[in-house]
Amino acid sequence: MARPPRSAPADRAAADTVQVRHCVVDGKRISLSVRGNDKRGFRLERRCRSPGEPVSIQHLDLRDSGQVAEFIEHDPYADELGIEYRCVLGALGNRDAGANVPRPEFAFECENEGELAALMRSVCEACGATHCFYHWFVVDEQEEAEFESHHLLVGGPPAWAQRYVHQHRYLNDPAVAHAREDSQPLRGSALVSLAPEHWLNQDGRSHGLCSNVFLPAHRRDNSAFGLLHVSAPLAAPQGEEALWAHRRLLRGLADELLEWRVMRLRQELARELSLTYPEVLALRLVASGGSARHVAEELNLGEREIYQLFIAINRKMNSKHIKSSANKAKQYGLLAEAVLSN
Numbered sequence: 054m055a056r057p058p059r060s061a062p063a064d065r066a067a068a069d070t071v072q073v074r075h076c077v078v079d080g081k082r083i084s085l086s087v088r089g090n091d092k093r094g095f096r097l098e099r100r101c102r103s104p105g106e107p108v109s110i111q112h113l114d115l116r117d118s119g120q121v122a123e124f125i126e127h128d129p130y131a132d133e134l135g136i137e138y139r140c141v142l143g144a145l146g147n148r149d150a151g152a153n154v155p156r157p158e159f160a161f162e163c164e165n166e167g168e169l170a171a172l173m174r175s176v177c178e179a180c181g182a183t184h185c186f187y188h189w190f191v192v193d194e195q196e197e198a199e200f201e202s203h204h205l206l207v208g209g210p211p212a213w214a215q216r217y218v219h220q221h222r223y224l225n226d227p228a229v230a231h232a233r234e235d236s237q238p239l240r241g242s243a244l245v246s247l248a249p250e251h252w253l254n255q256d257g258r259s260h261g262l263c264s265n266v267f268l269p270a271h272r273r274d275n276s277a278f279g280l281l282h283v284s285a286p287l288a289a290p291q292g293e294e295a296l297w298a299h300r301r302l303l304r305g306l307a308d309e310l311l312e313w314r315v316m317r318l319r320q321e322l323a324r325e326l327s328l329t330y331p332e333v334l335a336l337r338l339v340a341s342g343g344s345a346r347h348v349a350e351e352l353n354l355g356e357r358e359i360y361q362l363f364i365a366i367n368r369k370m371n372s373k374h375i376k377s378s379a380n381k382a383k384q385y386g387l388l389a390e391a392v393l394s395n
Contacts, residue, residue, distance in 0.1 A: 069165065071095065072144035074137035078130045080104070085134065087115070087141045089165055091148060096167025097121060097141070099128075101218065107200040109218045112166035113207045114174075115145075124211035129219045160309035166206060169313060173281075174208040176306050180299035182283035184209030184262055187307070188223065189314045190233070192276040200224075204314065209284065210260040222252065232269035232280040238300045241265030242289050257284070264292030268304050270311035276384075277318075279311035319386045326369050328387060335362055337388050339379035 073086040081103040089095030097113040113124055125131060125138050156171050163169045177185035185208040193201035203223055207214045216222075223229050227244050241264060247254055257265065262284040270279035283303060285292040296303075328336070335348045343351075349359045363375045370378040382388055 072141040074140050076134060076137050078133045083130065083134065083137075085137050085141045087144055089115075089167055093164045094167050094171075095145065095148075096165055096170070097124070098166070099124075106221070108202040109221075110202065110204045111207055111214060111218060112170060112204065113211070114167040114170040116167070116171060120207075120211055124207070124215065127212035127215045129215060160306075160313040163313060169310065170206050170208055173206060173306065173310065177208065177283050177303070180283065180303055181285060181295045182303075183286055184213075184260075184284040186214065186282045187310050188229065188232075188280040188282070189311065190223070190229070190278055190280075191318075192278075206310070209262070209282075213256065213260045213262065216256065220252075226253070228253075228265075228267040228282065229280060232267065232278060236269050236271050238269075238297075238304060239267040240289075240293055240297060241267070242293055261286040263288045264296060266293065266296040266300065266303070268300065268307040270304075270307040272311065272315060277311070277315055279307055279314070281307035281310065315386070322385055323387055326387070328366075328369065328382075331362065332366050332369075333382075333388060335359075335366065335375075336379045336382045339375055340383045340388060345375075 069088045069090055071087045071089070073084060075082065075084050077083070081101055084098075084100040084102075086098045086100075087095055088098060095115045097115055099111045099113075101109045111124075113121060115121060121142075128134060128138075156175065157163050157168055158172075160169060160172060163172060173185055173187055187206035187208070189202075189204035189206075191201045191203075193199055200223070203218075205214055205218060227247065228239060228241075231239050241253075244253070249255075253265075257263065264285045264287055266283050268281040268283070270281070272278075281303060283296055285296055287295070331352055334351060338348050338351060345356070345359050345363070348354075348362075349356065352359075352362075354362070363378075366378050367373065367375060370381050372378040372381060
């Protein structure tokens with residue numbers, strides 16, 4: 054889902070930010086941040102952007118100090134980013150990273166990715182999964198359907214997560230290729246074409262990912278899709294069968310996590326664009342085939358006022374024509390009452 058230029062950071066993100074550090078390493082701009090608050094807990098975010106590549110963002114719950122230490126240790130640029138990691142984590146001081154924060158039972162109750170990661174791990178562990186990861190992919194429909202961004206919610210070995218992102222493995226991950234086109238759950242053993250030396254087999258076993266099940270998630274109104282990867286150390290078929298037996302619950306979790314991300318993205322866009330209620334009404338009418346006359350009648354405005362309204366909308370949406378703005382707003386999901394009310 055393509056996004057319009059950012060006018061300003063989202064207010065909520067700015068309020069939650071404890072510390073942010075930026076560094077350029079090997080031509081890549083890497084940003085490290087600790088976000089959250091005392092009430093909802095904190096999470097570590099690692100964002101990597103390099104020319105011509107999708108933006109990669111990893112989210113890590115800070116409640117597990119051992120996992121955080123492993124994540125830093127296995128960062129490919131651990132030496133170069135050592136000071137940055139110490140600065141962002143040091144910003145917490147003696148504050149509790151969230152160990153005693155109540156954990157939500159459903160994704161829609163989660164305020165941030167840290168809570169979401171904790172919820173994901175709790176549900177997956179109850180289903181017999183020792184490790185879990187959730188991928189959010191946003192596809193840029195204007196750039197030959199290439200990936201625009203890749204978010205990774207880390208609930209498994211941080212070393213695996215770091216290598217997966219650093220080597221852009223999602224670009225040739227057969228499970229991702231399946232999830233992009235199909236919504237059916239997939240057994241790891243179904244990937245029969247994989248050679249024994251393929252990284253999914255070799256690295257998987259070395260990190261305890263011996264049995265794997267993949268659960269895609271899609272929305273009809275959005276170009277983003279999700280993929281929940283759950284794993285167990287017991288080899289297939291026993292380990293895989295144990296996970297597969299819980300596929301209905303895990304599939305529901307995958308859908309919840311995608312819904313959370315899409316709605317959060319839409320709310321951030323709505324805040325950044327600051328569309329007023331009359332502007333949203335005008336966009337809805339135009340998106341449904343209405344003309345300037347229909348908008349004027351609905352809003353009880355004159356021709357000159359409608360013209361000025363359309364100019365203001367096009368400026369915010371970075372478009373030259375009101376129909377283009379309406380199409381963008383529909384694509385971004387900005388015409389729903391739930392988005393506007395938030």
